[in-house]
Amino acid sequence: MWVDVLVERICEERSAPYVVNDAWTPSGPAHVGSLRGVILHDAVARGLRERGYPVEFLYGFDDFDPLDGIPPSVPEEAYRPHMGKPLCDVPWHEGDARSFADHFAGEFESVFRAVGCEPQTYRTSHLYRSGAFDPALRTALDRAAEIVAIEREITGSRRAERHPVQVLCEACGRIGTTVVLGWDGQQVTYECRPYKVTWAQGCGHRGRRVPFRGGAKLAYRTEWAAKWALFGVKVEGAGKDHMTRGGSHDTASAVARRIFGVEVPFPIPYEFFLLGGKKMASSRGGVGARELLQVLRPELVRFLVVRAYYRTAIDFDPSGDAIPRLYDEYDRAAAAYFGQLPARTPGEVQDVRDLARTFHYAWLKPTPPQPFVRPRFSKVAFWVQMPHVRVEEQVEREKGGPLTDADREELGARVEDARRWLEKWAPSHYRIAVREAVPAECADLTAAQRELLARLADHLEGAALEPEVVQAAIHTLKAELGLSAKEAFGAVYVAFLGKDSGPQAGALLATLGREFVVRRLREASGRQPVGHGV
RNA sequence: GGGCCGUUAGCUCAACUGGUAGAGCAGGGGACUCUUAAUCCCAAGGUUGCAGGUUCGAGUCCUGCACGGCCCUCCA
Known part of the structure; x- marks a missing residue:
């Protein structure tokens, strides 16, 4: 089972204590790919913990990044004036005190808590404003030329020269529009340019300021390396878009080693999570992480991610047979976990062991589950449509005894899923529908x-x-x-x-x-x- | 052009560090003879994309090829 294999390799290649880190920029609703990331890191952290090592699982919200686009779910006019400001400084349009970043961070956090992920969260804006990032900022300013050279080397100088530090403009509050002009060891001189980027307009202000305690931020790739150094991160995966050769992970790795002098965290390059064949990115709209919970209950969401090898793309299409099939596999894994799946050949013994581990990592709570009845999903979906059938009685009859609390809870979840599935996703042959005209x-x-x-x-x-x-x-x-x-x-x-x-x-x-x-x-x-x- | 992934039964997919290729669905046969027939039982179905190589042994490892998907641009 791939989580166990990864854990094994991490133990060989990196030393305890283990800091597992993952991060996401709250620039809109999180898409399902980000959810895959959290679940993957949570499973690895769980595996390491079970080996008896001290493990810290961190999750960062990169809320000091500039607002560079407006998600379609939000009124554009409310945010156009804020383009280029740090996400944590953009007020949420619906009146309460939260920021734009807090809104989406909170939303996503509640989603990943629901699927059993329990990281300790932090915000990059706090790292800057508290001064925690000041040493890294000073290093980046002192050695800016080296960092630029590293970027050009790793990326094959495809990109224009870019200073690794972005200053927060004192005049307009934007951070995405400024360029550094000089650094004297105390202060940076900078200019807020109207045409530095296409998505925001700088105010033209030219100034000098102390870059510390929130006066500036590190550019993305350098910031990544700086986080590894600051927290001593030992394990951090990323989607394959970051992990391509010459991509952002390669740059961050070189900066980490050569500038900050730290080891690169154990990398876990993972594939995308597609829904119905289309990439679900928050910037393009479509089905997000939150919507997935309206299709599948948390147990199944987590199982869906954990059972798939991390290097292969998940393409989940809720229409068709996908949901009943997923349920069947979940039940098989549960049976393996509870020792209810017979194995004859050595190969089958191994299969059952892997399935049991998959269920273990898919389970939402850190405490082990008690056995529960698992009436087949397609059967439940049939029963709920029969006017004379009481589902609980059917399940009792199948079980051959009264239901426990755990049984009833499980059954309730299945009935709810079945109704939702029949209404929204089930192919018509699963629906018992009286035809309006003579068939x-x-x-x-x-x-x-x-x-x-x-x-x-x-x-x-x-x-x-x-x-x-x-x-x-x-x-x-x-x-x-x-x-x-x-x-x-x-x-x-x-x-x-x-x-x-x-x-x-x-x-x-x-x-x-x-x-x-x-x-x-x-x-x-x-x-x-x-x-x-x- | 570079990288990653995939190609296994009609369909959807399994198969730990190499050790007899499995399951669900569909299709076939049978059972229960006043219907919880969306149930149960049985059988069948595959030169694992192609060509080589390593090995006592390859779906699994190596090389090459074909087809398909995605990423490598801004931003994260």
């Missing part, structure tokens, strides 16, 4: 089946529409006509559902109302009512 499939009915439908219509016209009555009538008629149960009931299902199976026929028809039932039976039979015109 075309009725053309395939035999003469005897048509006869049965016609006689059933006649019978029900004068009888109580009770489940037992309907049920008994079908059985009587099938005997009269020499039909099998499958042929008889199949005809009824086809007439209403367009397919040859469904919930108990009596219960189904009883919920539909006599007039409709009789009319539909006659239409499907292709016969005129006995003794009536029309």
Whole structure:
């Protein structure tokens, strides 16, 4: 199981205590890829902890970065004047005291807490304003030329020369628009340029200021290296866009080694998380991390990430069979974890062991789970649609005993997921839906089946529409006509559902109302009512 | 051009540091003979993309190739 393999290698290649770090810029709603990052780091931290090492799991919100784009979910006019300011200095448009950064950081934090990730969070703005980053800032200013040279070397000088420090403009409060002109060991001279970047306009101010305690920030790649040095980070993964050769991770690594003199954290390059084949990035809209929790419950979200090898892309498409399949795999992993999955060959023994570990890392809480019933998802989805079925009784019968609290909790979650799935994602053949018009499939009915439908219509016209009555009538008629149960009931299902199976026929028809039932039976039979015109 | 990933049964995917290629679904056969038939049982289905190599042994390791996806630009 890949988490265990990574943990093993980390123990060989880096020494304890382990600081595991991950970070994200709260510039909009977090997308699912960021969620993969947190879950991955959380699982690795858990694995290291279980080996008895001291582990610190940190999660940074890069809220001192400039606002460089406006997410589509937010009114553009409210933020246009703030373009280029640090995210932590941009007020949230809906009145309360929070900043733009705090809003999105808080939102994402509640998502990753829900899937069981418990890092200690920090904000880069605090690192700057508290002075924690001042030594790194001084180093970067003193050795700016070296850092620029490193960037050019690593990236193959594809990019324009860029100073590793950005000053916060005293006149307009922007940080994305300034350039450093000089550094005398005490103060930086800088200019806030109108056309430095396309997404924000600097005010033109030219000044001198002390860069410390929040007066300036490190450029992204240097800042990354500085964080490793400051916290002594031993493990930090990143999406493959950072990890490509000559990319930001390579630059940060060189800066870490040559400028700050620290070891590069154990890298974990992980693949993207796609939803329905499209990349979900906050800047492009689409389904975010929060929305994923409205598709899958937290246990399944975490399982989805943990079971996939970290170097392969996850492409989750909630339509189709994906959710029932995911549930089946989750149940298999749970069975392996609880020792309920038999293994015969050595290969199977290993498979079961891996599955059990996967479930272990997917489990939300640090405390081990107690066994719980796992009625198959597709079955639950069927039961919740049957008017006469009480799901809890069904599960009790399958289990062969009364349900525990854990059982009931699990079942409740499944029922809720099943209803949501049926409503939003399930392919139509999973839905038991009474057709509004006579199904075309009725053309395939035999003469005897048509006869049965016609006689059933006649019978029900004068009888109580009770489940037992309907049920008994079908059985009587099938005997009269020499039909099998499958042929008889199949005809009824086809007439209403367009397919040859469904919930108990009596219960189904009883919920539909006599007039409709009789009319539909006659239409499907292709016969005129006995003794009536029309 | 560089990098990463993928290619295994009709479909969706498994298979630890190399050790008899598995599962779900679909399809086939059968069972329960008044319906929780979306259940249960059985069988079948694969020269693991192609060509080489290493090995007693390769889906797994190495080399090359083909096809597909993504990343390498700004920003993070």
